[in-house]
Amino acid sequence: MKLTTEQVNLYKKDTFITIESMKLLAVITAFYLICIPSIQGQSLIQQLGYPEDAKLLILHADDLGIAHSENQATFDAFEKGMVNSASVIVPAPWFSEFVVWARQHPEADLGLHLTLTAEWDLLKWGPVAEQVPGLVNEQGYFYHNVRDVISHASVEEVEKEIRAQIERYLAAGLQPTHLDSHMGSLFNEKFFPVYIKMGLEYNIPVMINSDFMKKFPGVKPTIPENALLVDQVPMAFPKNYPDGMAEFYSSTLRSLPAGVSVMLFHCAYDNEEMRAVANNHPNYGAHWRQLDFNFFTSDSCRNILKEENIQLITWREIGALLR
Amino acid sequence: MKLTTEQVNLYKKDTFITIESMKLLAVITAFYLICIPSIQGQSLIQQLGYPEDAKLLILHADDLGIAHSENQATFDAFEKGMVNSASVIVPAPWFSEFVVWARQHPEADLGLHLTLTAEWDLLKWGPVAEQVPGLVNEQGYFYHNVRDVISHASVEEVEKEIRAQIERYLAAGLQPTHLDSHMGSLFNEKFFPVYIKMGLEYNIPVMINSDFMKKFPGVKPTIPENALLVDQVPMAFPKNYPDGMAEFYSSTLRSLPAGVSVMLFHCAYDNEEMRAVANNHPNYGAHWRQLDFNFFTSDSCRNILKEENIQLITWREIGALLR
Numbered sequence: 001m002k003l004t005t006e007q008v009n010l011y012k013k014d015t016f017i018t019i020e021s022m023k024l025l026a027v028i029t030a031f032y033l034i035c036i037p038s039i040q041g042q043s044l045i046q047q048l049g050y051p052e053d054a055k056l057l058i059l060h061a062d063d064l065g066i067a068h069s070e071n072q073a074t075f076d077a078f079e080k081g082m083v084n085s086a087s088v089i090v091p092a093p094w095f096s097e098f099v100v101w102a103r104q105h106p107e108a109d110l111g112l113h114l115t116l117t118a119e120w121d122l123l124k125w126g127p128v129a130e131q132v133p134g135l136v137n138e139q140g141y142f143y144h145n146v147r148d149v150i151s152h153a154s155v156e157e158v159e160k161e162i163r164a165q166i167e168r169y170l171a172a173g174l175q176p177t178h179l180d181s182h183m184g185s186l187f188n189e190k191f192f193p194v195y196i197k198m199g200l201e202y203n204i205p206v207m208i209n210s211d212f213m214k215k216f217p218g219v220k221p222t223i224p225e226n227a228l229l230v231d232q233v234p235m236a237f238p239k240n241y242p243d244g245m246a247e248f249y250s251s252t253l254r255s256l257p258a259g260v261s262v263m264l265f266h267c268a269y270d271n272e273e274m275r276a277v278a279n280n281h282p283n284y285g286a287h288w289r290q291l292d293f294n295f296f297t298s299d300s301c302r303n304i305l306k307e308e309n310i311q312l313i314t315w316r317e318i319g320a321l322l323r
Numbered sequence: 324m325k326l327t328t329e330q331v332n333l334y335k336k337d338t339f340i341t342i343e344s345m346k347l348l349a350v351i352t353a354f355y356l357i358c359i360p361s362i363q364g365q366s367l368i369q370q371l372g373y374p375e376d377a378k379l380l381i382l383h384a385d386d387l388g389i390a391h392s393e394n395q396a397t398f399d400a401f402e403k404g405m406v407n408s409a410s411v412i413v414p415a416p417w418f419s420e421f422v423v424w425a426r427q428h429p430e431a432d433l434g435l436h437l438t439l440t441a442e443w444d445l446l447k448w449g450p451v452a453e454q455v456p457g458l459v460n461e462q463g464y465f466y467h468n469v470r471d472v473i474s475h476a477s478v479e480e481v482e483k484e485i486r487a488q489i490e491r492y493l494a495a496g497l498q499p500t501h502l503d504s505h506m507g508s509l510f511n512e513k514f515f516p517v518y519i520k521m522g523l524e525y526n527i528p529v530m531i532n533s534d535f536m537k538k539f540p541g542v543k544p545t546i547p548e549n550a551l552l553v554d555q556v557p558m559a560f561p562k563n564y565p566d567g568m569a570e571f572y573s574s575t576l577r578s579l580p581a582g583v584s585v586m587l588f589h590c591a592y593d594n595e596e597m598r599a600v601a602n603n604h605p606n607y608g609a610h611w612r613q614l615d616f617n618f619f620t621s622d623s624c625r626n627i628l629k630e631e632n633i634q635l636i637t638w639r640e641i642g643a644l645l646r
Contacts, residue, residue, distance in 0.1 A: 068445070068599040093416035096462070097445035097599065122391070122420035128463065130453040139419070140451065140491055168463055273596040276391040276420065 044229065044260050047321055048313065055310045057253075058262045059296060060085040062113055062182070065092035066123070069274040069286075073267040073293045075101050078108060081297030082305065083267065084312050087113035087180050090165040091125045091142075099172045109314035111178035111204075112169050114162050114195070116149045116185040118142040123277050129164035132157040146185045158186075159194045166202055178315035180207040187212035192219050205319050207262060209233050231259030236292075238283045245291035246300065253304045260313070267293040367552065367583050370644055371636065378633045380576075381585045382619060383408040385436055385505070388415035389446070392597040392609075396590040396616045398424050401431060404620030405628065406590065407635050410436035410503050413488040414448045414465075422495045432637035434501035434527075435492050437485055437518070439472045439508040441465040446600050452487035455480040469508045481509075482517045489525055501638035503530040510535035515542050528642050530585060532556050554582030559615075561606045568614035569623065576627045583636070590616040 045054060061074045065088040077083035088098045090112060102110050116135060118124045124141040134153035135142060143149050149158075169176055179199055181187055186195040187209055199206035208229060213219070234256075240248040245265075252263070268274045270290035278285035295301055305312070368377060384397045388411040400406035411421045413435060425433050439458060441447045447464040457476035458465060466472050472481075492499055502522055504510055509518040510532055522529035531552060536542070557579075563571040568588075575586070591597045593613035601608035618624055628635070 068596050072595070072599070093446050093448065096447045096464075100445065122423065123416050124419045125416065138494065140494075141419075171461065171463075269595075271596075272395070272592075272594060273391050276395070 044231070044318070045258070048260070048317055050311070053258045055256050055258050055308065056260045056313045057256065057305075057310050058085045058109075058260075058314060059083050059312060060087070060262050060264050061267045061292075061296075062087060062180070062264055063266050063268075064088035064098050064110075064113070065090065065095045066120075067268065067273055067277050068094055068097065069271055069277070070094075070266070070268040070289070071097050071101070073269045073289070077267045077293055077297050078105070081293075082301050082312070083296050085109040085111070085177075085262075085314050087111040087176075087178070088169075089113050089115045089125075089182060090168050091115060091128050093123070093125060095168075099174065102172075102174050109177050109316050110174070111180060111207075111315060112166060112176040113180055113182045114165060114186060114198075115182040116142060116153065116158065116161065116191075117144065117146060117183050119144055119183065120277050120281065121279050127161050127164070128168050129157075129161045132161050135161055146183055146188075149185050150188055150190055155190060155194055158191050159197070162186075162194060162198050166198065166204075176204055177319055178205045178207055181209075184209060184212065187216070189216055189218050192216075203322055205315055205322065207233070230262050232257065232261040233264060234261060235264040236288075241283070241288060245288065246295045246298070249295045250300065250304060253301075253308060253310060256308065256310060260318075265292040265296065267296065269293065367554070367641070368581070371583070371640055373634070376581045378579050378581055378631065379583045379636045380579065380628075380633050381408045381432075381583075381637060382406050382635060383410070383585050383587050384590045384615075384619075385410060385503070385587055386589050386591075387411035387421050387433075387436070388413065388418045389443075390591065390596055390600050391417055391420065392594055392600070393417075393589070393591040393612070394420050394424070396592045396612070400590045400616055400620050401428070404616075405624050405635070406619050408432040408434070408500075408585075408637050410434040410499075410501070411492075412436050412438045412448070412505060413491050414438060414451050416446070416448060418491075422497065425495075425497050432500050432639050433497070434503060434530075434638060435489060435499040436503055436505045437488060437509060437521075438505040439465055439476065439481065439484065440467065440469060440506050442467055442506065443600050443604065444602050450484050450487070451491050452480075452484045455484050458484055469506055469511075472508050473511055473513055478513060478517055481514050482520070485509075485517060485521050489521065489527075499527055500642055501528045501530055504532075507532060507535065510539070512539055512541050515539075526645055528638055528645065530556070553585050555580060555584040556587060557584060558587040559611075564606070564611060568611065569618045569621070572618050573623065573627060576624075576631060576633060579631065579633060583641075588615040588619065590619065592616065 043052070045052060045056060048056065050056060059082055061077060061083050063070055064074055064086050065071065071094050074083065074086050088095060088110065102108065118126065118141045126141045127135050134157045135149065137143050143152065179195070181195060186192060195206055234252045236245055236248045266284060266289045268286060268289035270286040274286035274289065366375070368375060368379060371379065373379060382405050384400060384406050386393055387397055387409050388394065394417050397406065397409050411418060411433065425431065441449065441464045449464040450458050457480045458472065460466050466475065502518070504518060509515060518529055557575050559568055559571045589607060589612045591609060591612035593609040597609035597612065
């Protein structure tokens with residue numbers, strides 16, 4: 001694939017030195033062409049061996065590691081419910097509890113929720129890497145929101161931190177089935193190239209949020225037309241909360257289009273611990289996460305999947321295309 | 324005070340360069356002579372303005388910051404019970420919850436529980452300082468036990484970490500009323516001088532466990548005869564657990580000698596979170612901490628203190644002698 005002037009300029013605008021940007025852009029292109037090669041224009045669903053009209057779904061719980069409540073509810077949802085994929089925040093305090101469970105469940109589809117923020121008021125964490133001053137606030141923790149990360153952190157610091165999180169995950173004797181991005185902090189023009197670079201270097205599939213492609217059309221030219229992408233990434237937003245999570249998830253599943261979808265949510269128990277974690281934070285808070293848990297462990301969810309002929313797949317199957 | 328050859332040799336044996344050791348020993352001596360000066364051989368209790376036969380007691384809850392359960396139970400025990408002093412683990416995940424409460428309770432007697440270990444299986448934390456490789460295990464956290472800290476960490480690394488913990492505490496706009504040492508990791512010949520040095524430098528009283536003086540008689544000569552020391556530091560040990568914590572604390576308070584005592588314990592609620600924190604760790608575990616909470620918020624405790632004429636004091640009163 002030949003790069004357009006527009007594509008090259010996109011990276012020239014970034015904080016990278018131009019020559020480095022050029023190398024990186026080549027790497028990104030290579031990632032999509034080499035790591036998940038599209039054979040003769042086949043879609044991801046075709047390469048996975050399913051008919052074009054199949055509805056394939058990953059039911060993915062984010063935020064493992066932040067609290068015992070989150071870990072336990074997610075583990076329970078794997079064991080008793082329909083949840084079949086999750087990812088962990090490596091710098092979070094309960095990462096070791098995740099490691100114990102992951103070792104006991106080597107078949108589970110578990111990835112790394114790359115994290116550059118610490119969004120809760122009372123429970124905090126910070127970088128795994130050292131000497132990344134642009135990633136920490138005055139209290140020594142990650143910034144509360146993505147905007148501050150983008151304005152303070154350099155691309156080099158973000159790469160250093162992502163690498164440290166992956167290395168700590170690997171050092172636990174585990175292999176992440178995928179990478180994704182907590183609070184979408186890597187879904188911006190500044191850090192997105194590093195995200196892709198790390199996926200390529202470690203040969204791990206990376207999840208790309210489809211909304212990101214709409215919000216930042218500037219990165220679109222960097223993804224070759226024949227790259228294999230997940231088709232939909234549905235997720236509940238605060239506007240959906242008042243009507244109930246079950247209502248949102250039911251209607252989303254009832255109208256799920258054909259293709260590969262990753263549904264993102266968060267399982268936790270609405271208990272003392274989780275209410276303290278989510279202090280002053282009703283959005284994606286303790287009650288919200290309990291409702292997520294309730295739906296994805298319900299008979300209702302199971303029945304809808306069956307009635308709508310939705311087939312669950314995992315990142316393992318997608319990752320197998322890389323090997 | 325003039326140093327004996329024995330005192331000097333004690334520090335020559337340490338990992339310090341000899342000249343540094345000599346400077347440090349002078350500092351330690353100064354600490355006791357200058358910071359809490361004994362006037363004409365007066366005891367601590369006399370200098371605090373109490374009669375020699377008074378029974379003065381600090382009811383001290385350790386380990387704030389490790390869990391919401393620990394924080395909430397300790398705050399509740401301050402507000403509803405007899406607990407009147409506590410200290411926090413700065414590198415622990417819930418330090419920010421402590422900061423919020425401490426700012427709302429500027430009168431509370433709150434100190435810094437200097438920490439070099441992460442003893443739980445599923446919940447972990449690590450250094451505040453950077454570039455202290457001797458303080459971290461292969462997973463990047465503090466070592467599980469004190470023995471490993473002593474064998475791997477240098478005195479310089481420990482000083483760097485202690486300093487970082489104090490600086491983070493101060494950066495929160497708070498002033499610790501005292502310093503103490505989690506799991507007694509500073510109560511050994513190698514690290515004890517740093518503990519004293521930091522207390523002096525920041526002008527904060529340091530707690531010295533009386534048992535330490537017995538276990539390590541080698542450090543005794545470094546403490547001048549006229550230093551002001553706490554008289555007793557009673558604490559429940561695993562051998563006391565089978566008979567019940569209430570039984571241990573009641574009998575300890577019933578037989579409390581005159582002088583200044585600091586009673587050490589840990590308040591937490593025996594809930595899901597705390598049981599996960601203390602996984603595989605019945606000693607000082609969730610049930611133990613609930614029993615501690617129960618006793619120090621009970622009418623029984625209140626009555627014993629009254630009947631035995633025990634007067635509660637705080638580290639603030641001791642610290643006032645430094646000013």
